[in-house]
Amino acid sequence: MSGEADAKQSEKCRFWLLDVNHEPRDGKPEIWMWGVDDHGRRVLVIDRNFAPYFYLVLGAQETPETVLERVRRKQAELPSVEGFELTVRRFFGQPVYAIKVLCRNPDLVPELAEALSGVVGVERCLEGDVRYSMRYLVDNDVSPCGWLETEVAEEDGSGIQVDRVLVAKSAPKRIQMETTPKLRVLSFHAVYHASRGTPKPDRDPVLVVATVTDRGERKQFVAEGADDTFVLASFVRYVRQYNPDVVVGFETNRLHWQYLAARAKRLGVDFSVDRVGMLPHTSVYGHVSVTGRTSVDVLDLADELPEVKVKTVENLADYLGVKELGKQTVIDETEYASYWDNPSKRSELVKFAKERAECISGVFNAMFNYEAELSRLVGLPLDHVVKAAVGFRTEWYMIREAFRIGELIPERTERPYIPYVGGIVLSPKPGIHENVANLDFKSMYPSIMVEKNVSPDTYLQPTEPEPPQGVNIAPEVGHRFRKEPPGFYRRILTSLLAARGNVRQKMMNLSPRSEEYRLLDARQRAIKVITNAVYGYAGWIGARWFRKPVAEAAAAWGRETISTSIELAKQMGLDVIYGDTDSIFVKYDPQKVEALCRTIEERLGLEMKPDKINKLILFTEAKKRYCGLLPDGSLDMVGLEAVRGDWANVAKDTQEKVLELVLKQRSPDKAVRFVREHIGRIRKQKVSFRDLIIWKTLTKPAEQYEVNAPHVQAAKMLMKEGWELAVGDKVGYVVTHGAGKLYERVKPYVFASYGEVDTEYYVSNQVVPAALRILSLFGVDEKALLEAETPKQSRTLADFVT
DNA sequence: GCGCCAACAGTACCA
DNA sequence: ACTGGTACTGTTGGCGCG
Numbered sequence: 001m002s003g004e005a006d007a008k009q010s011e012k013c014r015f016w017l018l019d020v021n022h023e024p025r026d027g028k029p030e031i032w033m034w035g036v037d038d039h040g041r042r043v044l045v046i047d048r049n050f051a052p053y054f055y056l057v058l059g060a061q062e063t064p065e066t067v068l069e070r071v072r073r074k075q076a077e078l079p080s081v082e083g084f085e086l087t088v089r090r091f092f093g094q095p096v097y098a099i100k101v102l103c104r105n106p107d108l109v110p111e112l113a114e115a116l117s118g119v120v121g122v123e124r125c126l127e128g129d130v131r132y133s134m135r136y137l138v139d140n141d142v143s144p145c146g147w148l149e150t151e152v153a154e155e156d157g158s159g160i161q162v163d164r165v166l167v168a169k170s171a172p173k174r175i176q177m178e179t180t181p182k183l184r185v186l187s188f189h190a191v192y193h194a195s196r197g198t199p200k201p202d203r204d205p206v207l208v209v210a211t212v213t214d215r216g217e218r219k220q221f222v223a224e225g226a227d228d229t230f231v232l233a234s235f236v237r238y239v240r241q242y243n244p245d246v247v248v249g250f251e252t253n254r255l256h257w258q259y260l261a262a263r264a265k266r267l268g269v270d271f272s273v274d275r276v277g278m279l280p281h282t283s284v285y286g287h288v289s290v291t292g293r294t295s296v297d298v299l300d301l302a303d304e305l306p307e308v309k310v311k312t313v314e315n316l317a318d319y320l321g322v323k324e325l326g327k328q329t330v331i332d333e334t335e336y337a338s339y340w341d342n343p344s345k346r347s348e349l350v351k352f353a354k355e356r357a358e359c360i361s362g363v364f365n366a367m368f369n370y371e372a373e374l375s376r377l378v379g380l381p382l383d384h385v386v387k388a389a390v391g392f393r394t395e396w397y398m399i400r401e402a403f404r405i406g407e408l409i410p411e412r413t414e415r416p417y418i419p420y421v422g423g424i425v426l427s428p429k430p431g432i433h434e435n436v437a438n439l440d441f442k443s444m445y446p447s448i449m450v451e452k453n454v455s456p457d458t459y460l461q462p463t464e465p466e467p468p469q470g471v472n473i474a475p476e477v478g479h480r481f482r483k484e485p486p487g488f489y490r491r492i493l494t495s496l497l498a499a500r501g502n503v504r505q506k507m508m509n510l511s512p513r514s515e516e517y518r519l520l521d522a523r524q525r526a527i528k529v530i531t532n533a534v535y536g537y538a539g540w541i542g543a544r545w546f547r548k549p550v551a552e553a554a555a556a557w558g559r560e561t562i563s564t565s566i567e568l569a570k571q572m573g574l575d576v577i578y579g580d581t582d583s584i585f586v587k588y589d590p591q592k593v594e595a596l597c598r599t600i601e602e603r604l605g606l607e608m609k610p611d612k613i614n615k616l617i618l619f620t621e622a623k624k625r626y627c628g629l630l631p632d633g634s635l636d637m638v639g640l641e642a643v644r645g646d647w648a649n650v651a652k653d654t655q656e657k658v659l660e661l662v663l664k665q666r667s668p669d670k671a672v673r674f675v676r677e678h679i680g681r682i683r684k685q686k687v688s689f690r691d692l693i694i695w696k697t698l699t700k701p702a703e704q705y706e707v708n709a710p711h712v713q714a715a716k717m718l719m720k721e722g723w724e725l726a727v728g729d730k731v732g733y734v735v736t737h738g739a740g741k742l743y744e745r746v747k748p749y750v751f752a753s754y755g756e757v758d759t760e761y762y763v764s765n766q767v768v769p770a771a772l773r774i775l776s777l778f779g780v781d782e783k784a785l786l787e788a789e790t791p792k793q794s795r796t797l798a799d800f801v802t
Numbered sequence: 803g804c805g806c807c808a809a810c811a812g813t814a815c816c817a
Numbered sequence: 818a819c820t821g822g823t824a825c826t827g828t829t830g831g832c833g834c835g
Contacts, residue, residue, distance in 0.1 A: 306815095391819045422821030423817065444817090445820095536819030543819080551820065581817040581822085624816050624823055639815055639824080646813060646826095696813065707811055707828045742827065765826085804834085811828075817821095 010169050013045060013152040014038045016181045017144045018245055019294050019381045022106060022133045029106050031136045033172070034162070034275070034292050035148070036181040036245065041163035044275075044292070045152060048167065050136050051082050052106035054113050054128035055098040055408060057091060058121055064097040067121035071099055078115060080108045091126075091408045093457025093488070098126070098408065106132035126408045130399070131284070137379055138403050140171050144381040145372040147177040161243055161275040161292065178519070180372065185214040186244035187361035188235075189313075190256050191353045194336045197722015201262035207340050209235045209260075210353035212361050213242060220350050232260065232269045239273045246294045246382075247273070248364045250313050250356070253297045253387065254726070257288040285387040294383045298360050301367050301386060309645030310695050310730055313359045322362030328355050334723070334750045369522035377526050391540050394533045398545060401492050407457075410544040417541055420552040421476075423581030424559050426566075428619035428626065431777060432663075432801045433577055436617045436628070437588040439597065441561065442607040444582035445535035446493045448557045451605055455487025456538075456547040474553035475560045481553065488545065493534060500527040558582065561604055568603070569596055578619060578626070588613055612636065616663050616801070620773060627774075629663040641770040649691035651766035654678055658774050666797035668778040675771045675785050679763050685754055692757055693732040693749045694766075698725055710735075713743040717751065735761040 015035035023030050031047040058067050068086050075081050082102040089098045101116065103109055113128035130138070142148050150172040157165025191208040192199035205228035209221045219238060221231045239247070249256050257280040264271035271279055275292025283289040287297075302311040308319045314330050317323050331339060331352045339349040375385040378396045385393060402409055441447070448454065452472040460471060460480040469484040481487070486494075503524040510517040537543050539551025558581065565584055569576050574596060575587035586593065593610060600608045614628035614636070625639035635656070641647045642655040654675060661671035681687055696711035702719060705712045714733035715725050725731065731748065736756040738745040745758065768785055775785075778800060 309814095389818055394819070419821070425817085425822060440817095533819055536821095538819085539821085540819045555821075583817075622824060641825095644814060644825095646815095699813075705812085709812065709827075711813090769826090806832085806834105808831090809829085812826085814824090816823080 009153045010151050011153075012149060013043065013166055014147060014149045014175065014177075015043050015045065016147050017142065018183075019144065019292065019383065020133045020137060021289070021291060022136075024105065024107065027105060029104075029132060031133060033148070033168075036183065037164075038147075038181075040181060042161075042243070042245070043164045043166055044157065044160055044162045045150065045166045045168050045172075046155070047136070047150075047172070049171075050139075051102040051104070052109055052132045052135065053100050053102045054109055055087075055089065055100055055126045056116055056119070056122045057089075057124045057126055057408065058097040058099070059123040060096070062097070062121040064099075067097075067119065068099055070119050070121065071101075071116060074116065074119065078112060080104045080112060089406050089408045090457075092410070093407075093455075093485075096408070124411070126411060129411060130409060134380070134396075138400055140173075141400070141404075142172050142174045143376045143379045144385075145180075145375040147175045148172040149175045159277060161240065178516075183214070183246055184242065184244040185246045185248060185361070185364065186239065186242055187212050187248040187357050187364060188256075189250060189353050189357040189360060190260060191336055191349060192259065193340055194333060198724040199259070201259050202266060206231045206260065206263055207336065208350050208353040210350070210357040211235070211238065212354075212357045213244070214361075217242075218354060218357075220354055222350055228263070229267045229269060232264045232267060232271065235260075236264070236269065236271055236273055243275075244293060246296060246364075247290055248296045248298060248360055250298045250360050252295060253286060253288050253300070257290070257295070283384075285384060285389075285392070287383055287387040289383065294381070296364060296371075296383055296386055298363050301363060301371065304367065304370070310732070313356050313363065316363045317359040320363060320366040322366055323359055328352075332750055369519055370525055373519075373523040373526040374529070377523075377530060390529070390533045391537055391542060394530055394537045395544060397530050398488075398492060398537075401495075402488070405488075405491065407488060412542065412544055415541045415546070418548065420539070420548060420555065421559075422555050424562050424579070425581065425623045426576070426579040426584075427621075427623060428578035428585075429802075430619050430621050432616055432618045432797065433587065433614075434616055434801050435588040436577055436585050436614045437593055437610045438612045438614065438628070439565075439584050439586060439593065439608050440611040441565075441582040442609065443497065443531065444558055444561065444606065445554050446497060446531050447606050448561065449535065449538075449554055450490050450493050450497070452553070452557060453481050453483055453487050453490050454538075454550055454554050454557075455481065455489035456545045456550055458482040458485075458487035458490075459547055459549055474549075474556045476556045477549070477552050479549040479553040479556075489534060489538065489550070493531060496527055496531040496534075500524050500531065503527065561606060564604060565596075565600055565608065568599055572596055572599075577617075578623075580624065583611070585617070618659070618663060618774065618777070620777065625773075627659050627663065633664065635659055635663065641773060646694065646696050647770065648694050648762060648766050650678075650682060650687055650762055651770040653691070654767050655770040655774060658771050662774060662778075662797065668775060668780065668797065668800075671771075671775060672780055672784060675767070675775070679767060679785065682759050682762055682767065685757075685759065689734075689749075689754045689757070692734050692762055694734070695730045695732045698727055698729050698731055700727055708741065708743040710743045710746045714746050714748045718748045721751075735765075 015037040017033055017035045019034045021032050023032055031050055033045040035043050037043050058064055064086055080103055082104050085100040087098050087100050109128045113125045117125040151169035152166035155165050155167050188211045193204040193207050195204055205223055207223050209231055212218045221234045223231050261271045261279050274290045280288050280290050302316055308315050339345045371386055375382040378393045379400055380396050399409055458481045467482055471480040473480050503520050507517055507520045535554055566576050569586055572592050574592050576584055578585040597608050616629040619626045628636040630636055637643050642652045657674055658671040662668050698715055702712050702715045711731045715731045733746045734749050734752045735758050736745050736747050737758045
């Protein structure tokens, strides 16, 4: 073929990578990259030129050529081997010889690895567990949610729902482009007839599927009588017609894809909602994939928002300020059937589904930038990064760095769990303090790990001699780390810290309201999360690069750091009121605090600065619980019942109000009066029923509990009525009248009426303890809150402030 | 058999 | 399925008592 002819056929394609998967075609593997090109066309770029591979690592004493020869001799028995390459890599920093085994078929890699690991001289087999499509992205240094460029030729693409199917003629290259193409996003919510507990696709029809697109088109597909064939068929038709890049739902991974597909199968409806005419299928991390589209479950996004305690779509939307939710009626799943079965209420159910689809869309939009940045940073496709836990995100970032520096990726192994000592927490000085600065170390653990070169590859075993470059020795635990060369973790953390610094620098010249600022903010947040996770990752027994002394040493240096800071503060005459891990609370004397921070930076090489200045701050006897009054007049409630998800709202709200009256109005007396009045309202059932619900998470299957915990009892009652509960679900219950143990008196809130609620329980076990947590500092006791008012000396806060 | 209490189980928080 | 440190509620079962 002449060069000219070739040039006519091939062209450059620039595309934003949405998703990647691999397809075996005639026994040969293909990488399929789904994207949107710079003309807004949907493209599928296929690469047929990437061989899967793994490494055979040789023992240190072996002659590499000899082992290679032994391995070669086996090739005849192993037809799927494409070839061998002798290479030098590093494993935990040590140079090793490794044979790179190139294969024809990624699915046969584990089998081949097994067959070849037995060859004499082969010490271990590595990287056979890196998925082929991820291997491709890593080796080409390209990321999803970013732009790529490659030489392509167009190919016939019948049966595939994109504008162009292209074959890559060159390896893709990452290109610098900051824009995000306009993605087609379809959000949906489905409602099923829940006739007897959790709906079953074999029994219960789909009542409504409500959709909303990024263009604002809203549709509701509603069952006619008991016939839902139409609902499914028209939903599928609509998805195919709109052809979204992203499909968003709530509980899609756990529920909807499986349910809709099963229901469609039963009704004989073709449920191929993807871009290749196949059904949704289960993929890694428990994610359900829709080939060619990105399927996002808003429930997974909720994991990023720990402030939202009960993860309903509405709570998420409300927290993100997505929508005016004031007037929206939320219909509980347990009520779907009764709404549907009552013709006059059906339209309310449809309206609810429609509004929920809109909330889902809103939550996705609010979080898209962040998730896309995370995807680009760690290199996992958007739908996978959303589902992946922090440890895996961090690890994928590391895998990319490892590839760049020729470091082999360790295998995942099972190890025993042995805990180690962590950070220091001081007992606070109880009471109310005026003008207290909260001094924080900036990225303490990452900075220590960089500074001391703490890393799995710089760690010296106790038996190893000290290298000429010298070592850093961790206090208390004595672990030694080479000062040079820079360790794997140091490289990773240095580049992350620098990258975040650059982004933050750029942000300073932008208006916080600009789109670019918001994008960069999402980027710096993503970088921060990964940076801060590296220490935790190092101590995670599931980590590929786990070395217990690494985490243990970082923690020990952390303790030394905070102890030294406390000492210095005291020496400078600063009153230390509290401290936890990487922060100290001192009486705010601006000059002294500034001097302290300067000294610490000089002496320890770590940056410490005032984070918050509290006008007032309240501590009880307990660690990890306090409330500050900030200069802007807001309360910073930490650890207290008011910020916990497992106390009834009546108690949380009471405590918050008490804190306001005490700290803002400086009146414990008013707070006592408020609590007494509020108790009166509770006894008269004047508070909302919803505010009496206690939510607790089911952390294991209900049968496996050793004690009769109230929320488990409530869970069992739900299960008895046919409701399926999974580990991780929150159970909402109320306490009712009756005799015996608490667990004998609880009911799932959906089964209880206000009349049966034991308000006295809420008074004495929720509201009073939450209020006394604060008010006992002022000599208030239970009696003062519960018994008839006795005239007493009125006190002001001044009597208590120190 | 009853009340008391320490140990334990369980959950959710802070850094 | 990132770490350890911590507070706190409610259950359980042993103990002394009568």
